[in-house]
Amino acid sequence: MQIIEVPVVIVGAGPAGIATAGCLNKLRISNIVLERDDCPVSLWRKRAYDRLKLHLGKDFCSLPHYPFPSDFPNFVPRVDFLRYIDSYIAHFNIAINYNCSVDSALIDQSNGKWRLLVTNNSSGADEIYEAEFLVVASGENSEEYIPNIKGLESYQGESMHCSKYLNGREMYKKNVLVVGCGNSGMEIAYDLSTWGAYTSIVVRSQVHYFTKEMVYAGMLMLKHFMVDKVDKMMVLMSKLKYGNMFKYGLTRPKEGPFALKIKGGTTPTIDVGCIEKIKKGKVKVYPGISSIKEGKVVKFVDGQHAHFDAIIFATGYKTNVLKWLKDYKNLFNENGMPKPSYPNHWKGEHGIYSAGFSKRGLEGISFDAKKIANDINFTLTSRVNQITS
Ligand SMILES: Cc1cc2nc3c(=O)[nH]c(=O)nc-3n(C[C@H](O)[C@H](O)[C@H](O)COP(=O)(O)OP(=O)(O)OC[C@H]3O[C@@H](n4cnc5c(N)ncnc54)[C@H](O)[C@@H]3O)c2cc1C
Numbered sequence: 001m002q003i004i005e006v007p008v009v010i011v012g013a014g015p016a017g018i019a020t021a022g023c024l025n026k027l028r029i030s031n032i033v034l035e036r037d038d039c040p041v042s043l044w045r046k047r048a049y050d051r052l053k054l055h056l057g058k059d060f061c062s063l064p065h066y067p068f069p070s071d072f073p074n075f076v077p078r079v080d081f082l083r084y085i086d087s088y089i090a091h092f093n094i095a096i097n098y099n100c101s102v103d104s105a106l107i108d109q110s111n112g113k114w115r116l117l118v119t120n121n122s123s124g125a126d127e128i129y130e131a132e133f134l135v136v137a138s139g140e141n142s143e144e145y146i147p148n149i150k151g152l153e154s155y156q157g158e159s160m161h162c163s164k165y166l167n168g169r170e171m172y173k174k175n176v177l178v179v180g181c182g183n184s185g186m187e188i189a190y191d192l193s194t195w196g197a198y199t200s201i202v203v204r205s206q207v208h209y210f211t212k213e214m215v216y217a218g219m220l221m222l223k224h225f226m227v228d229k230v231d232k233m234m235v236l237m238s239k240l241k242y243g244n245m246f247k248y249g250l251t252r253p254k255e256g257p258f259a260l261k262i263k264g265g266t267t268p269t270i271d272v273g274c275i276e277k278i279k280k281g282k283v284k285v286y287p288g289i290s291s292i293k294e295g296k297v298v299k300f301v302d303g304q305h306a307h308f309d310a311i312i313f314a315t316g317y318k319t320n321v322l323k324w325l326k327d328y329k330n331l332f333n334e335n336g337m338p339k340p341s342y343p344n345h346w347k348g349e350h351g352i353y354s355a356g357f358s359k360r361g362l363e364g365i366s367f368d369a370k371k372i373a374n375d376i377n378f379t380l381t382s383r384v385n386q387i388t389s
């Protein structure tokens with residue numbers, strides 16, 4: 001089989017892979033992006049709900065060396081973000097091989113290079129790529145996570161992960177349970193309710209909630225003030241706007257929102273109207289699920305039970321790194337996340353890098369892409385300098 005040799009292979013054409021390719025192209029370093037899907041940014045194009053907008057202001061979400069157009073709104077809608085990515089790809093002349101699933105990547109002991117076995121999903125053919133540098137950009141959100149709930153296998157209603165949810169058109173007057181109160185769960189519960197579904201949401205842990213304007217203000221304040229000061233302001237703003245939500249089933253964590261984000265990557269929930277719906281009784285809050293019984297009945301840990309026509313699991317994602325990256329141990333841990341903590345998470349040994357694994361959204365992705373391209377450039381130029389001197 002013919003081996004395709006490239007200096008840099010990037011796995012994944014999401015924002016992280018594309019940003020890294022853009023930075024490398026700017027430095028004239030040849031690279032190829034391999035993408036299992038048939039389009040770029042498939043998470044945003046195919047696995048996100050209709051009403052999705054960027055939650056952070058656009059100054060925190062643009063990719064390197066290419067700001068958003070000035071006429072874009074501050075909170076960019078999904079379709080405009082896709083337009084922006086398409087023009088980023090054209091501007092930096094980024095080469096992407098679509099329908100290419102990377103099945104395995106390991107170090108070829110004979111020459112020390114990364115060897116990738118790839119299935120071309122359109123032709124069915126196998127391909128081999130070899131590269132000195134490997135950029136893992138397959139995403140923190142590459143595998144849907146649905147918890148193991150007792151009785152779920154015998155549930156007789158409709159159940160899906162939120163990445164399959166587009167809108168609530170089909171849910172009018174149906175009893176729908178959303179599991180999870182992260183950004184996906186809270187927004188989907190709001191959306192369902194606006195489409196006329198009888199909506200409930202499972203909130204099993206403490207949660208911070210803010211408007212997107214509050215988070216934007218917080219991000220700006222972080223440029224000048226310490227995290228604990230900003231966190232105090234954030235919680236104060238949230239209390240002033242929403243009050244105490246204990247009686248509705250929501251309690252705030254003791255630790256501040258940005259401290260939690262920095263420590264573990266837990267993202268505070270950005271409220272797009274769900275809290276108001278909860279207060280008005282339009283969205284009912286339940287605690288954790290204990291089991292699913294008798295066709296469509298869900299039992300909760302406090303003993304309540306109710307009947308649901310559909311369950312939407314907004315229970316998060318996992319990475320798929322360990323499924324295909326065989327020589328992972330010099331950069332990734334057993335959960336498929338980088339071993340070194342931020343800001344050292346982006347580089348391993350033997351020319352391996354991670355882009356988009358710092359739980360810092362698009363801002364973190366820009367940081368990684370620039371670091372990786374500069375580091376590869378440094379390695380290559382130092383070698384040329386050694387040869388010429
Ligand atoms: C619904 C949603 C909304 C978000 N909104 C924001 C926001 O407003 N602001 C913000 O800063 N962040 C946001 N994020 C977080 C983050 O910025 C996005 O998830 C972003 O898309 C991550 O980019 P990525 O390139 O790292 O991963 P992805 O976008 O997941 O891209 C990874 C790519 O790799 C491909 N791939 C995976 N495995 C393989 C393989 N083995 N072979 C070939 N290809 C492979 C996938 O098909 C995918 O296209 C959001 C996340 C979600 C889920």
Ligand SMILES: NC(=O)C1=CN([C@@H]2O[C@H](COP(=O)(O)OP(=O)(O)OC[C@H]3O[C@@H](n4cnc5c(N)ncnc54)[C@H](OP(=O)(O)O)[C@@H]3O)[C@@H](O)[C@H]2O)C=CC1
Nearest residue numbers: 053054055147180181182183184185204205267314315316
């Ligand atoms: N517009 C935007 O910018 C948006 C951004 N996003 C981002 O995408 C990423 C993924 O978000 P999201 O899809 O919300 O996933 P998250 O991982 O952020 O949230 C998962 C939620 O599911 C809950 N959960 C998990 N397992 C169970 C269970 N067995 N029973 C009950 N609840 C459970 C978690 O609760 P617990 O804490 O108890 O584990 C948590 O509330 C995040 O970074 C998010 O910020 C998502 C949507 C929109």
Ligand SMILES: O=C(O)C(=O)Cc1c[nH]c2ccccc12
Nearest residue numbers: 056215261267268359360361362
């Ligand atoms: O949407 C996400 O998960 C993000 O990581 C974006 C993000 C980065 N920093 C933040 C701080 C507060 C809320 C969202 C984010």
